[in-house]
Amino acid sequence: MHPPESRRPQPWPIRLAHWANVPLLAILAASGLQILVAYPRMGARGRPFALYPFQDAVPPSWLRLGDWLAGARSWHFAFGWFLALNGFVYVLYLAISGEWRRRLFLPRRDTRDAVATLAYYLRLRPAPVQTGLYNGLQRLAYTVTLLMGALSVLSGLALYKPVQLQWLTALFGGYDPARFVHLLLLALFAFFTVGHVVLVALHPRTFGEMITGGRKPDA
């Protein structure tokens, strides 16, 4: 497998998986917040988690989907499988197409560039020379997001089946810790989405590429 340097910036499977994530994440987040309303605290009964600052805070209704607990659970469990499937197919595509070389963070290759790019964003250093499709910091961000998606699905399964999949629930430290991790990942996704949209707005060309696929570098 040759490095995909003569490829378009965004092959169609990447674009498809990317845009499928938009409604899927929105549905999962909004129905998840409606589920949270039924018990808007973290920790077991009589043992609230002191580290959770929003005990008993109810998310606003415009952020919620499903009307009530049973409806929200229907949405959440209907589309959770598709989010998992989308992620699974995406990872499979990265692996067999060789795209992982352009997109995933490889510490030995990318750490120095990630630090240099961060220093540039903090106005500490001039812009590093951009080589390839993504810089080290972007690769780090996208790789962390992929791991977050996997952890979201796994912690969700740990909550869905805390007895049948008790080995998985135990990996998260038990049912209530898994619930905390599940919500924490939603918060991290929200932060990522804001940063992602801001950076795309600053670099509009990337938005076009994620729609059309962009041009081959040698074209």
Add this chain to the structure above:
Amino acid sequence: MPERVLTRRRVLLGAAALATSACDSQRPRAGFLGVMDRFNERAQSAFFHPTRLAREEPVEQLTPPGDFPQYFISETVPLAPAGWRLEVGGLVARPRAFTLEELQRLPRTDYRIRHHCVEGWSAVASWHGVSVRDLARAVGADPRAGFVEFRSFDQGYYSSWDAPSALHPQTVLAYGMNGAPLIPGHGAPLRLYSGVKLGYKMVKYLTTVRFLPEATGGTWEDRGYEWFAGV
């Protein structure tokens, strides 16, 4: 008085939503969500394993007294009628009514496990009682009865179960909690408890157990909650 979430008002509101609102409170659900609901019911059956046990919790995980919620749908704590008996019938060789003393003479099951509520909270208590499996043996339940229905004197609260979950070794008719006799707030004299279902499947204030050839619904199931509701 602990907070009660499943009050009569909530139930009436749910019924009103059933009559007025969109697809989110109708069962069986139409459209794509309905297709996925049915898929998930099959998926949940596939996840279920008849010999997999809920983890025994260490004693320090016990939920402090008063923090284990007491849910019932009546306005006030339901109290057992005089001369209470548990009626056991349906597809059984020897249908009969049991007094509490008679149930206590059947083999006893004890465990301390985590409770998973559909609302998202969990709590730990220990329970003791007679397993539905031992009760089924005592009355000669027909193995072809694929479902078990549990009914109560809490305004007719009921729930029907798939037989494999009902006959799981950790599904018990509990007459005791945390080493003491069951109190009215938690379903006295007899309640269903299980390691393999969400809380709303565990009918309190039991009056009848029937082994049946098909599924009936359930108080919350009829209003739109999942019927299988395994954990």
